[in-house]
Amino acid sequence: MxxxxxxxxxxxxxxxxxxxxxxxxxxxxxxxxxxxxxxxxxxxxxxxxxxREFRNKAKLVVGGRPGRVTLGILGPDGAGVDLRDCLIQQPTIRAAIPSLARFIEQSGLPPYDVPKRRGELKFVHVTASPDGELMLRFVVRSERALDVLRTRLPQLRRAIPAAAVVSVNLLPEHKAVLEGEREVPLLGSSLAMDTGAGLALHLRPQSFFQTxxxxxxxxxxxxxxxxxxxxxxxxxxxxxxxxxxxxxxxxxxxxxxxxxxxxxxxxxxxxxxxxxxxxxxxxxxxxxxxxxxxxxxxxxxxxxxxxxxxxxxxxxxxxxxxxxxxxxxxxxxxxxxxxxxxxxxxxxxxxxxxxxxxxxxxxxxxxxxxxxxxxxx
Incomplete structure (x- = not known):
């Protein structure tokens, strides 16, 4: 349970x-x-x-406040609910979430407050390949957040060595969607998803793959x-x-x-x-x-x-x-x-x-x- x-x-x-x-x-x-x-x-x-441990992708809502973020879902009141120990996520994802939370807290980027429509960081999408590599996608509100994440990329790589692909997605509007149209790559280009039969499917940040x-x-x-x-x-x-x-x-x-x-x-x-x-x-x-x-x-x-x-x-x-x-x-x-x-x-x-x-x-x-x-x- x-x-x-x-x-x-x-x-x-x-x-x-x-x-x-x-x-x-x-x-x-x-x-x-x-x-x-x-x-x-x-x-x-x-x-x-x-x-358990079957999902290869976590779509994490960033909630809470600067210095004390939640990564999970939104509650009925629009506040963040922390689900970093969710057992349906693959182990490599679950192991990375605490480090990801600390990185976000140290960045100083404020989580997006849905009821008040203010803040910067909206979501982090984390995808795991079968060989343990990760794709991290930060969905943010503005260019300022993009600049902060670009500057802090070395810190992120030290915090999460498994990160092979990192990108930032711009979603300036207040909309009930998980990402915007513009994607800015910071590291790597695609994640190799081994699907058996000696075939690896390359997954880019805005591509779909079964969960x-x-x-x-x-x-x-x-x-x-x-x-x-x-x-x-x-x-x-x-x-x-x-x-x-x-x-x-x-x-x-x-x-x-x-x-x-x-x-x-x-x-x-x-x-x-x-x-x-x-x-x-x-x-x-x-x-x-x-x-x-x-x-x-x-x-x-x-x-x-x-x-x-x-x-x-x-x-x-x-x-x-x-x-x-x-x-x-x-x-x-x-x-x-x-x-x-x-x-x-x-x-x-x-x-x-x-x-x-x-x-x-x-x-x-x-x-x-x-x-x-x-x-x-």
């Missing part, structure tokens, strides 16, 4: 009192209920995410197995992020033509570097997934498509396009929202679900990842 939960200081892990095996059963039951078109025999055993590394490895491996079984000559990975699905499904030395489309230019740069270092002949382009698909000529259509959209799903336009693109024989749909997945699959009746699986990316919460292999009837 979690001391923070029992004390009522944090309720983020809403299911922590439910035995973990029951959590898995409930999540799969929910997916089965929402996806009645998936035959019972098609469901593979769910992939567990662990009960549970072991489950991400299983998810990529499952998608790659499905694609290998379908054996398409060409593959598109839409919403490709840093290229995880595309690169695992291509493989070094493969003749398969692979193209990844992602709206984030930072993520595309990461994917290109990963492909280059792994010797994988895959292309990655920055663009909107739906616009790219709708603008493609019939001659350019692939035989298979992987989609991994945000929570809203791929939407009616892209689902309708996939439904009507007769040359596309297989779709692998990875979703973090079974409700939007159900809506999208209902708009694609020409595809039958051959296999499906729940990946528990977010233990102790109601969130999950579900992946489905679809084949045109």
């Amino acid at each position: 979690c001391d923070y939960f029992e004390a009522g200081r944090c309720r983020s892990c809403a299911l922590i009192e439910t035995p973990y095996e029951q959590q898995l059963r409930d999540k799969e039951a929910r997916c089965r209920e929402l996806l009645p078109g998936v035959p019972e025999r098609a469901w593979l055993p769910p992939v567990p995410g662990g009960v 549970n590394t072991s489950v991400a490895r299983a998810l990529y491996a499952q998608a790659a197995e499905w694609i290998e079984r379908a054996d398409p000559a060409s593959l598109w990975d839409l919403y490709c992020g840093v290229g995880g699905f595309a690169l695992h499904s291509a493989g070094a030395g493969s003749a398969r033509r692979v193209l990844g489309i992602e709206i984030s230019e930072e993520a595309v740069r990461s994917a290109r570097r990963s492909a280059r270092e792994a010797g994988i002949d895959a292309r990655f382009e920055a663009g909107d997934a739906t616009a790219f698909a709708l603008g493609a000529s019939r001659e350019d259509l692939p035989e298979a498509v992987i989609v991994n959209p945000p929570r809203r799903g791929i939407g009616a336009e892209l689902a309708g396009w996939l439904e009507g693109a007769a040359g596309i024989r297989h779709v692998v749909y990875s979703s973090c929202n079974p409700e939007s997945l159900a809506r999208d699959l209902a708009a694609m009746p020409s595809f039958a679900a051959r296999e499906a699986r729940v990946f528990d990316m977010f233990p102790h919460t109601r969130h999950m990842e579900a992946a489905v292999l679809l084949e045109r009837r």
Whole structure:
């Protein structure tokens, strides 16, 4: 059990009192209920995410006051709640947080006070790679805070030797978001996330990567197995992020033509570097997934498509396009929202679900990842 939960200081892990095996059963039951078109025999055993030390990223709200900061979440009153000993964080993250707090206190930067709308330091995002390196991203309000952090970079490196990437993100507005558009690098450029199969995905500061590394490895491996079984000559990975699905499904030395489309230019740069270092002949382009698909000529259509959209799903336009693109024989749909997945699959009746699986990316919460292999009837 979690001391923070029992004390009522944090309720983020809403299911922590439910035995973990029951959590898995409930999540799969929910997916089965929402996806009645998936035959019972098609469901593979769910992939567990662990009960502690599974998160590779901590999004820490900086609260408190100068000289006595909190790192954790905001309470109902807008004050900071310190969660530096949260047990769902990977050990390398948890070990670094006390040093990070001391560094912030010594910097003199005032935490941002949400109710009063004043202060400088809003968040620190900490990401851990499997080999123990860290990416630190400070989200600040002004150039003054940027200058302080740049000046104190040597002190930060001494305090946290595992820090391989350090950047500062500018968010001057009072907005309910975790970061702004402008990112200023101070150290390094990317964090190497080893995803198995001899492949490392390079993660830049504004790129997305799944929060549970072991489950991400299983998810990529499952998608790659499905694609290998379908054996398409060409593959598109839409919403490709840093290229995880595309690169695992291509493989070094493969003749398969692979193209990844992602709206984030930072993520595309990461994917290109990963492909280059792994010797994988895959292309990655920055663009909107739906616009790219709708603008493609019939001659350019692939035989298979992987989609991994945000929570809203791929939407009616892209689902309708996939439904009507007769040359596309297989779709692998990875979703973090079974409700939007159900809506999208209902708009694609020409595809039958051959296999499906729940990946528990977010233990102790109601969130999950579900992946489905679809084949045109």
